[in-house]
Every structure is written in C-alpha cells, then in structure tokens.
Amino acid sequence: MKSITKRLFSALLFLSLILGAMHPAIGQNNQSNSQSGTGLNLNFDIFDGSYYSDPLGIQLAARQLPYDGTIDKSTYELGVNDLLSIRVEASKNFFIRGVMVNPAGDLIIPSIGPVNVDGLTISEAEQKIKKESEDYVKNASVVITLESPRPIYIQVTGGVPYPGKYMIPSQSRVDQAIYSSVTDGSRDLRNASLSNSSDFLTKGNYAYRNIKIEREDGSVEYADLVSYFRIGDAEFNPKVKDGDIITLKKQNIETPKVSISGAVKADYEFQFIKGDTPEKLLQIGGGFEVIADTSYLMIFRRTDTGAEKIIVEPENWDTFKLQPNDRVVAPFSDEKNTSASAWVYGEVEIPGNFPVYSGETTALELLELSGGLTNNALPQAAYLMRSGGFRNEIPNKFNADLMRRTSDQVIQGLEYLEAETKLSQNKVYIDLKDESQLAGLKIFDGDRLYIPRDENTLFVFGQVNNPGYFPYTPGANAMDYVSRAGGFALSADKDRVFVIKAGNATWYRPGETEIQSGDRIFVDRQPVEELNALRSYQIQKESIKNTRIQLIMTGITTITGIITTYVAIQNIRN
Structure with a gap:
C-alpha cells in the first residue's frame, strides 16, 4: 500500500513540473493572441x-x-x-x-x-x-x-428581356451567365444554379448558336449553346471572365435555318451559322437510328427552279459546307427492323415477347408463335392494344374538338363526344375464331395481345336481389340468370334488361344476341326522382287533372244550355 502511494505521489510531482515548464509558453501565446485583433x-x-x-x-x-x-x-x-x-x-x-x-x-x-x-x-x-x-x-x-474564387461581373446585352450587369460565380460558362437575363432577371447570387438544355432551347426565340463574347482585352469569342447541349462539347460553351460583354440577339422570320431529320435520334430545326456541315448536324440530331441507311445523306436545297437534292457520301460529311436553309435528311434502310417485337399475354401456350416484322407480321402468325390458345381461353373477349407510337398511330384518330366545330349537336351530345375522347383509341377488338380477320390484321412493334381466361361464369348486376357471378349454362336465357340472382329488385325496370358482351362491351337486348361465357347481364332501375321534383310533378299532375275536370264541366254546362234552349224553342212553337 505504501509503495502504491509513493508511486502516485511521484507521478503527480512529475506532472506538476511539466505544467510549470509549459506555463510561460502558454502565457506568451495568450498574450500574442490578445494582441492579434484579426485572427x-x-x-x-x-x-x-x-x-x-x-x-x-x-x-x-x-x-x-x-x-x-x-x-x-x-x-x-x-x-x-x-x-x-x-x-x-x-x-x-x-x-x-x-x-x-x-x-x-x-x-x-x-x-x-x-x-x-x-x-x-x-x-x-x-x-x-x-x-x-x-x-x-x-x-x-x-x-x-x-x-474559393471570387464572383465575377459580366454585362448581358442584346434582345434579352433583362439586360444589364450580373454577378455570377467564377468559372461560369456562357449558359449560366445569360440564364437570368432570359428567364426572371434575378441578380441574387445565392440562387445561382446550373441550367439545363430544355430551359434554354425553349426560352424565347433567341440566336443561341451565335452568342458574342467580348473580352476586356478586346478579343472576341462566340458560343453555340445548341451544339453544346446537343453534343456536350464544352468548346461550344466557353467560360466567361470578369468584365465580359455578352450579346444575345433575337431571331426573326428571316433568320436562316437548317434542319436534320429522317432516320436520326432527334429531328431538329435550328439557326444556321457559317461553317455548318452534315457531320455537325448529324451530331446535333443524336446520330443515326438503328434502321438508318448510313451510306449517304441527302441535302435538299431551295433554288430558283424548285428544290435540288444533293447526295453527300460519308467521306465528305465533315467538309461539305451547308448553305442557309439547307435541309439534311438521313434515309431509312430498306432492311427490315429486326428489333421489333410484340407481346402476348394470358391464355396461350407460350405467353411472352416475340419477334415480328413491324407492319408485316399478322395477328394469326403472332398467335401461332405463342403456341395457340389453351383450353381455358375466352376467345371472344380477346383484344389487341397498339403501342401508340407515331409510326403506329391510327390514321383517323378521334378528335372531338374538330368534329364539334361544324356539329349541330345539343349540349348533351357534345358532352357525349367529350366522353368518347377518354376512351382508348389504341384498342383493337378481334375475334380469335375468325382466321381471315387474324390473317388481315397487321402487328406493329410494341403491340400487345391479351387473351383472358374463361371462368365459365356470367356477371349479373343492377336491380337484382343477389348480384354477382353465376355459372354459365349453355342455352340459358337472360331471365334464367336473373332468377338465379334472386329475381328483380323493387326498383327494377323490367323492360330494360341488357346483355353486355365480353371484350367489346357492346349492349344488346336479350333476344338480339346469344349469351356466352364472360358476358354480363344488367337490369336497369326505374328513374330516381328528387323530392322537390317529385312534389312539383305531383302538383302539375293534380293541376292538369283539375283543368280537365273544369273543361268537362264547362262542356256539360254548354251542352245543357243548348238542350234547354232547344226545348224552350220547341215549346213556344207548340
């Protein structure tokens, strides 16, 4: 115990000596710190x-x-x-x-x-x-x-809605430098953010391919933001420096343009600048589509006598100088699109995704690729959904607004047209039992064929006592299924019973169609009247009844008067 106490005392003594030695240095440091007012x-x-x-x-x-x-x-x-x-x-x-x-x-x-x-x-x-x-x-x-680099000051001039001096972060490029001048005019540096291409290319009709940058040393550079955003090369979007003057002009109807279209990733029309080549426009268009013919490009040029077509081979794409208003078109290949496919879902032997030749493969061939229908399929309820792409678009696409312009429909009729526009225009109803129809129906890339399962039931709903699904019985009529559903409910309108077909949802009277598995039977109800309307109707009904009685009494009085007059005349003669 004494040895432990002795060791502890020695350690404390050594620590005290160390602290005493450091005290002058710490005091000197504190004095130095108190003399330093800036840090x-x-x-x-x-x-x-x-x-x-x-x-x-x-x-x-x-x-x-x-x-x-x-x-x-x-x-x-x-x-x-x-x-x-x-x-x-x-x-x-x-x-x-x-x-x-x-x-x-x-x-x-x-x-x-x-x-x-x-x-x-x-x-x-x-x-x-x-x-x-x-x-x-x-x-x-x-x-x-x-x-941290300092912010810099630049001047934005030209046709922008918010010209003037702007403070922007150092190392900024032209797109960020002009962003506020064409959007909201904000000078708040704290709101500085990176712009994106969709903001720029849609903000006003500006000459984004020919932005002038005047440096303080007198040198001049130009920015091409369309090429920058489409190609991604920072060379087209230089960094600005302190004191730069940036000029952005407006485009007008006479501004020369060029375009790239056809078998490219993105069709695009934009401002022409000197030095444009087919190669550069092809890059702006995102390159060729898979189904493009890459052996040449077509240049369509307006002349005094019409339009001239110029064929440019690949080795000349980067040297051929375009002229204002030239149109570059990438041709499609004659080869079939080998990437096209269509889907088959539901009751087939092999549901899945199958290769097709878009616009050539038929629904019958697609069904054969999937192995045909299973024993549980409900053929009459099958339907085809188009992919909805531009190339597959239905030519007579429904447009209620266009039809409404010259229509003599009443308000209710126009409301019905509006409801029709909400229906799927890409749905094609087919009869899988009709091979001639299947052989004539063309399949396009992305189409989907649905074949529901046959559950051997019918759905009875509406004004019946026990709505629901009931087993399908061949030969049974609509009233048989209504009876199975507990008969008509109190408010049922027995004259308005309908059969709604599976698949196309067409309404029929019971005697107009054969009832099949998957169909639905609907029993309508008598109109539900609002209380005030019902009272008003009853008052009008009583009023009409009273008016009718008054007319009868008036008629009887008139006839009685005539008879009395006739009898009096006869008595006088006698």
Whole structure:
C-alpha cells in the first residue's frame, strides 16, 4: 500500500513540473493572441512553425458558390474577394488559412505585411510572396491554394428581356451567365444554379448558336449553346471572365435555318451559322437510328427552279459546307427492323415477347408463335392494344374538338363526344375464331395481345336481389340468370334488361344476341326522382287533372244550355 502511494505521489510531482515548464509558453501565446485583433496566431515553437486563421475569411468560405471545373494556377488571375490559403515552408514554417484579397488587392500576411497580388496569376503571386518574405525566412517555398474564387461581373446585352450587369460565380460558362437575363432577371447570387438544355432551347426565340463574347482585352469569342447541349462539347460553351460583354440577339422570320431529320435520334430545326456541315448536324440530331441507311445523306436545297437534292457520301460529311436553309435528311434502310417485337399475354401456350416484322407480321402468325390458345381461353373477349407510337398511330384518330366545330349537336351530345375522347383509341377488338380477320390484321412493334381466361361464369348486376357471378349454362336465357340472382329488385325496370358482351362491351337486348361465357347481364332501375321534383310533378299532375275536370264541366254546362234552349224553342212553337 505504501509503495502504491509513493508511486502516485511521484507521478503527480512529475506532472506538476511539466505544467510549470509549459506555463510561460502558454502565457506568451495568450498574450500574442490578445494582441492579434484579426485572427488566431499560435506560435508552436516545439512544432517548429506557426498557424494563422482568419475567422472572417472562414465565415465567407462557408458561403462559397458553386463553380465549374478546376482552377489553372498558371492562368487564373487573382483579384478582390479571392479567398486563399498560404503555406510557407522554410527553416520556420507557417500556414495561413482563409485570408481574403482586400479591396486594395492586398493580402495581409502576419509578420510580412500587405502584399499586392491583384492581377497576378497564382504562380506569380507565390513568387512575389516568396520575395517579400525573405526578410523573415530564408529560402522559403510558398504554396498558394485558392479556397474559393471570387464572383465575377459580366454585362448581358442584346434582345434579352433583362439586360444589364450580373454577378455570377467564377468559372461560369456562357449558359449560366445569360440564364437570368432570359428567364426572371434575378441578380441574387445565392440562387445561382446550373441550367439545363430544355430551359434554354425553349426560352424565347433567341440566336443561341451565335452568342458574342467580348473580352476586356478586346478579343472576341462566340458560343453555340445548341451544339453544346446537343453534343456536350464544352468548346461550344466557353467560360466567361470578369468584365465580359455578352450579346444575345433575337431571331426573326428571316433568320436562316437548317434542319436534320429522317432516320436520326432527334429531328431538329435550328439557326444556321457559317461553317455548318452534315457531320455537325448529324451530331446535333443524336446520330443515326438503328434502321438508318448510313451510306449517304441527302441535302435538299431551295433554288430558283424548285428544290435540288444533293447526295453527300460519308467521306465528305465533315467538309461539305451547308448553305442557309439547307435541309439534311438521313434515309431509312430498306432492311427490315429486326428489333421489333410484340407481346402476348394470358391464355396461350407460350405467353411472352416475340419477334415480328413491324407492319408485316399478322395477328394469326403472332398467335401461332405463342403456341395457340389453351383450353381455358375466352376467345371472344380477346383484344389487341397498339403501342401508340407515331409510326403506329391510327390514321383517323378521334378528335372531338374538330368534329364539334361544324356539329349541330345539343349540349348533351357534345358532352357525349367529350366522353368518347377518354376512351382508348389504341384498342383493337378481334375475334380469335375468325382466321381471315387474324390473317388481315397487321402487328406493329410494341403491340400487345391479351387473351383472358374463361371462368365459365356470367356477371349479373343492377336491380337484382343477389348480384354477382353465376355459372354459365349453355342455352340459358337472360331471365334464367336473373332468377338465379334472386329475381328483380323493387326498383327494377323490367323492360330494360341488357346483355353486355365480353371484350367489346357492346349492349344488346336479350333476344338480339346469344349469351356466352364472360358476358354480363344488367337490369336497369326505374328513374330516381328528387323530392322537390317529385312534389312539383305531383302538383302539375293534380293541376292538369283539375283543368280537365273544369273543361268537362264547362262542356256539360254548354251542352245543357243548348238542350234547354232547344226545348224552350220547341215549346213556344207548340
């Protein structure tokens, strides 16, 4: 016990000696810190260096803005509001974090003083600080890190709705620089965000392929945002610099255009600029479709006598110079589209996705590929859904608005037309038992054939006592199924019983069609009258009854008067 106490006392004594030795250094550090009004400066002599941090600079760094790409130390010119970190390696090292270039263009470096770096590249600033620090440290190595580049000012002019001066993040490209000038005119740098192609290419009728950028040194560059967004090459969307003047013009009806269409990923018409080639337009169009004929391109050019067709071979696509209003068309290949397919669902032997020749394969051939119908299929309820693509679109597509213009329909009739527009126009009803119909029905890429299961039931609903599914019995009529459903309900309209066919949902009177499995039987109800309307009807009914009685009484009175007059005349004669 005594030995443990002795060891503990020795350890405490050693710790006290260490703290006593460090106390002067800590006091000296605290004194140094109290003298530094701009930051925290700790001289850690035992670590052979110093560390300096500017609290204001750190706060500003927390608000740094997004910027594009990395900084090139050999070309980026420092200026007011750039936020830097500086590391000096020498016999006595020190590190400065979060120091900002002040409005005079100076960096305030402890022990060295102000160093003007305005207009210098980062590499040049490193050499200047090294030279200025020679009185403090010898043979120093200076490394500057750009913590946060300063925002820059640019001027946007031309036909934009919000011209003027804008402050944007450093390293911004032309698309971001002009974004606010064509959208909302916002000058709030905190709302800076990356724009997207759909925003630009649809915001006004502007000449996005010929944006002029005038630099402070007098040089001029041009941006082509259509090519940038369509191709993705940053060369068409250069970075802007402080003091740039950007001019964006409006297009008009006379602005020359070119287009790319045909067997390409995206048909597109846009502004013509000098130097356009078929190769460039093909890139803007996203390249060839799989079914394209890539052996040539067709150029259609307007002449005084009509339209001229020019065939351009692949080796000339990047050198052939287009003229204003040329139209480039990529031809389709004569080969069949081998990627086309159609789906078969439901009661077939092999449901799935099958290869087809779009517009050539028939429904009968598709059914044979799927192995034919199973014993549980309900052929009369089968239907085909078109894919709805542009190439498969139904020629006589239903357009209620167009038909309404010259129609003499009443309001209710127009409402019915409106309801018809909500029906699926891509649904094709087929009879799988009719091979001639199947052989004449063409299948297109993406079509879907549905064959429901035959559950050997009928659905009885409406004004019956027990609506629901009932087993199908061949030869049974509609009244037999109504009886199975508990008979007519109290409000049933016995004169309005209908058979609704499976598949096409066509309504028939019971005697007009053969009842089959999957059909539905509907019993309508007598009209439900609203209370006030019923009372009004009863009052009108009583009023008509009273009027009728009055007419009868008036007639009887008139006849009685005539008879009385006749009798009186006869008595006088006698």
